[in-house]
Amino acid sequence: MERLYINYERLNEGPLTKQNGLSENENSVLEIDEFKLLNLKNEITSELNTCYMVSGYRGSGKTSYINKLGNLVQEKDKNIIFINVNFGSGDEKTNILRKLIRSLANKFLFEIKDREKTSLIKKFLKKISFQDKKNNFNMNYSYLELLNRRTFEEVTNSQTGSIRIETNRKWSIDFTILLTIISGGLLYLINRDIPFGDEILKVIKFINDNKIDKLVVPVITIILPLLLFVRILKEKKEQNKLTFEYNTKTLYDDEIAELHLKEAIERLSRKYVGQDYSYKLVFVIDELDKLEDGEALKVLLGQLKPLMLEGIATFIIIAGQKLHYMYELEQLTEDSLLSNLFSKNIHVPLLEIEHFKLYVNNVLENQNVYLSVEGKSQDIYGKYIDSLILNSNRSLRTFVHLLKQNIEWDENTNKSYIPIRKNRIIMLQSQLLNIVQSVLEPNLLKDEDPSNDFFITQLHLVVKKMQQKQGKFKKQELYIEREGYPSWYWTTLSSLVDSLLFKMVEKDLLMCDVDSLSFNWKKEVEIFFNPELKVVSQSFIKEFEILNEIILGYHEEILENEGPSTFIDNYSDIKKEGLKIAESDDSVIVKLNNVYNFLTTGDRYYSISGIRRLLPLNNFQLIQKVLESYTELITRRALSNYNIIYEVESLDNSYADIIASSSNDNVDILIDVKYYKTINFHESRFNRIPRWSLPKKEKYEKEKGKKCKYIVMIYVDAYDSQEIINKVRERKHEDSQGISIILLNTFRNRDNIKLEQAILEVVSDDNVLTS
Numbered sequence: 001m002e003r004l005y006i007n008y009e010r011l012n013e014g015p016l017t018k019q020n021g022l023s024e025n026e027n028s029v030l031e032i033d034e035f036k037l038l039n040l041k042n043e044i045t046s047e048l049n050t051c052y053m054v055s056g057y058r059g060s061g062k063t064s065y066i067n068k069l070g071n072l073v074q075e076k077d078k079n080i081i082f083i084n085v086n087f088g089s090g091d092e093k094t095n096i097l098r099k100l101i102r103s104l105a106n107k108f109l110f111e112i113k114d115r116e117k118t119s120l121i122k123k124f125l126k127k128i129s130f131q132d133k134k135n136n137f138n139m140n141y142s143y144l145e146l147l148n149r150r151t152f153e154e155v156t157n158s159q160t161g162s163i164r165i166e167t168n169r170k171w172s173i174d175f176t177i178l179l180t181i182i183s184g185g186l187l188y189l190i191n192r193d194i195p196f197g198d199e200i201l202k203v204i205k206f207i208n209d210n211k212i213d214k215l216v217v218p219v220i221t222i223i224l225p226l227l228l229f230v231r232i233l234k235e236k237k238e239q240n241k242l243t244f245e246y247n248t249k250t251l252y253d254d255e256i257a258e259l260h261l262k263e264a265i266e267r268l269s270r271k272y273v274g275q276d277y278s279y280k281l282v283f284v285i286d287e288l289d290k291l292e293d294g295e296a297l298k299v300l301l302g303q304l305k306p307l308m309l310e311g312i313a314t315f316i317i318i319a320g321q322k323l324h325y326m327y328e329l330e331q332l333t334e335d336s337l338l339s340n341l342f343s344k345n346i347h348v349p350l351l352e353i354e355h356f357k358l359y360v361n362n363v364l365e366n367q368n369v370y371l372s373v374e375g376k377s378q379d380i381y382g383k384y385i386d387s388l389i390l391n392s393n394r395s396l397r398t399f400v401h402l403l404k405q406n407i408e409w410d411e412n413t414n415k416s417y418i419p420i421r422k423n424r425i426i427m428l429q430s431q432l433l434n435i436v437q438s439v440l441e442p443n444l445l446k447d448e449d450p451s452n453d454f455f456i457t458q459l460h461l462v463v464k465k466m467q468q469k470q471g472k473f474k475k476q477e478l479y480i481e482r483e484g485y486p487s488w489y490w491t492t493l494s495s496l497v498d499s500l501l502f503k504m505v506e507k508d509l510l511m512c513d514v515d516s517l518s519f520n521w522k523k524e525v526e527i528f529f530n531p532e533l534k535v536v537s538q539s540f541i542k543e544f545e546i547l548n549e550i551i552l553g554y555h556e557e558i559l560e561n562e563g564p565s566t567f568i569d570n571y572s573d574i575k576k577e578g579l580k581i582a583e584s585d586d587s588v589i590v591k592l593n594n595v596y597n598f599l600t601t602g603d604r605y606y607s608i609s610g611i612r613r614l615l616p617l618n619n620f621q622l623i624q625k626v627l628e629s630y631t632e633l634i635t636r637r638a639l640s641n642y643n644i645i646y647e648v649e650s651l652d653n654s655y656a657d658i659i660a661s662s663s664n665d666n667v668d669i670l671i672d673v674k675y676y677k678t679i680n681f682h683e684s685r686f687n688r689i690p691r692w693s694l695p696k697k698e699k700y701e702k703e704k705g706k707k708c709k710y711i712v713m714i715y716v717d718a719y720d721s722q723e724i725i726n727k728v729r730e731r732k733h734e735d736s737q738g739i740s741i742i743l744l745n746t747f748r749n750r751d752n753i754k755l756e757q758a759i760l761e762v763v764s765d766d767n768v769l770t771s
Helices: 024-030 034-044 062-076 093-115 120-128 143-150 175-193 197-209 213-228 254-268 294-308 321-330 337-341 353-363 375-392 396-405 424-440 450-467 487-506 523-529 531-559 567-576 583-601 608-614 619-638 685-704 722-730 755-764
Strands: 002-006 051-055 080-086 130-132 137-139 157-161 166-173 232-239 244-248 280-286 314-318 344-347 416-420 510-513 518-521 642-645 658-662 668-677 708-717 739-745
Touching: 002 375, 034 062, 051 062, 051 321, 051 337, 062 080, 062 280, 062 314, 080 093, 093 143, 093 254, 093 280, 093 294, 254 294, 294 314, 294 321, 294 337, 321 337, 321 344, 321 450, 353 375, 353 396, 375 396, 375 416, 375 424, 375 450, 424 450, 424 487, 424 523, 424 583, 450 487, 487 510, 487 518, 518 523, 523 531, 531 567, 531 583, 531 608, 531 619, 567 583, 583 608, 583 619, 619 642, 619 658, 619 668, 619 755, 668 685, 685 708, 685 739, 708 755, 739 755
Parallel strands: 051 314, 051 344, 080 280, 280 314, 668 708, 708 739
Antiparallel strands: 002 416, 130 137, 157 244, 166 232, 510 518, 642 658, 658 668
16 A cells, blocks of 8 residues: 555635635646636726626636636736625526625625725715705715615615794893882982982082082993893793604615616726726626526526626626537527627636646645656556546546545544555556547547537546446447537537447457447456445455555564565465464465455456455454464564474464473463454553453463463554554553563564564563563
8 A cells, every 4th residue: 555645735625716725836737828818817907898708617627717817817906806796596686686786795895995095985985975954964874885785684764853843932120120210219209308409509519610520420421321221131932843754665676776786886987987996896706507407597697687788897607518508509599698798708628637647746745756756656646546537527626525535644643645555446447547538639629629528528427337337238328418519519429439439349348249239348347347346345455455564564574674565475485484374364365365466456357256255254363363373483483492382273272372381490481462453452451461361371370380471462453553552662560470461563564673572571571561
């Protein structure tokens, strides 16, 4: 098994944007025609508004292409605003208008506002606000905000006013008036009874003689009128209140909504006079490839047509390949909708095969590893990628999904990788992809014609259907002619399928019955497309690779070299070194190797029933026996002065799996071998070891009359988890009643301790755990 380490963060299956990886080096992956993209950018940045159609199969990168276009346009002019709107199946005109209004409002009320130094909302409110002078109400409102609110809720206008008039009058006499009247009356009464006129004349003469009048007269002239002035105060209090109430519900339907939307676009556009900002709006209508029904797509475009042809904004319609087929068919009809609607068709083609391989190289943890490997490894990688390309129908998004399905995670580093295993199915699918390419290359039109994608996709689908066929099949069963496509497509496809079938016959994959014009896979090929074999093949290969890795580790530890490249050669070398394997187990191992070779290379032939008979085999028990045999071999080497007793066929292990009997006064060594998968291994198992090992030790000492040392040899499948073993080894314990534990990695080439060294240390040391 080979590992292809992947940077998981780069496996982005959504449209590429400036934030998630749409950079200059993505062009090679997206296969963007820079010349066409530059021309399109220049058209968008002009003052002219028009409509474009973007076609292409799902997952081909249509949205990523337009995102790239948007980035280029805004680098030149930031006031050209791209507004993305997604439409789904069954959208009525009301919903269409709502989505357009909401997208427009969201763009300007949130994104653009944050970008401008001066709040756009304030500018916008200033332009569209007014003052109702009659009622002295100042009302500022946002046109866009009001439109946006109408898409969520019913908006009504309600105005309330009131007028009330009150008049109060109050008359009062000042206290000065009363004082003057009373004083005058008293003077009159006194003068009548006691005349003092002469006295007054004397006083006047005195004043004149002494010129006092020049001082007093002006004072009296000013003060006396004030004292004698009768002032009437009149108070009038008035309060006006007019009450008038009314409630009106605004008439609002699709036509009015469309008019308001047009007005909002015009207010923001460069043609609107008297504003200090201006924008060119580009509406990107996406997700139309989700509309399977061509008529529903036509209805939707028909509802958008009045707005699109108004010339107040540019529209980019992103639809699937079906829209292009409709566009091509309408060229032959009178007064076609699509021809009058779109000025240009932008086609985003399926990726070429080499671009998929470049994509894989871009997502590798260590880039350029895939392209730099040579020989066998590159052959395995290349065929694996070929099989994914074939199964993805050359859709990048589907290709990414297939990559993710095969991702596994390294237990030590938590890094993601793809396990690359030899598999005959992968080899066949790689061969099929090459045959498909050999048929397509001389027949496809030049200049990325949209029809090319139809033939590419259809041939991939034909090959998929062929893989599902068991027994004879005819050409007519591989595809169905449907309406909605130009007739010449089917004529050309029929010819391509003929070429494909006979190419497969030439490559010795198919057989042809000339009389019935039927085909069928050759027996040695057909079995690999059997659904049952596909299920069992992957698990069988995975389990066999565990055994293969174990044998490889034994070969390296015993012979101190990496050994031959094949499992059976490594296994034979170890047997020559003294590995004792029961005849029945040896026969099973040879059969497993033969089945593995069949599943990976097609060597020999095994029927489904023959493979099924091997499947119930308990691989766990087989590995347990191999571990016991290997431990016995190393024990013989380590304890050469001991007599080693190991019966490969014996089921009686009442003492231990391996007994090393001493011919002198040394204690005997008893070894029990245990095998655990990583998932089933935990340190608590050590606490239970004395429960079953101590009785065996005591029984041996009692029956043999000789002291012994009991060793429990624990093997753990730690392919990526050597750290688990090392951590347990660090915690040493005192020998418990003559019982020792040796903890080892089943995969010997991944362990940092040699088995022979571990045995010698335990025999000479009383540590419970070897370190």
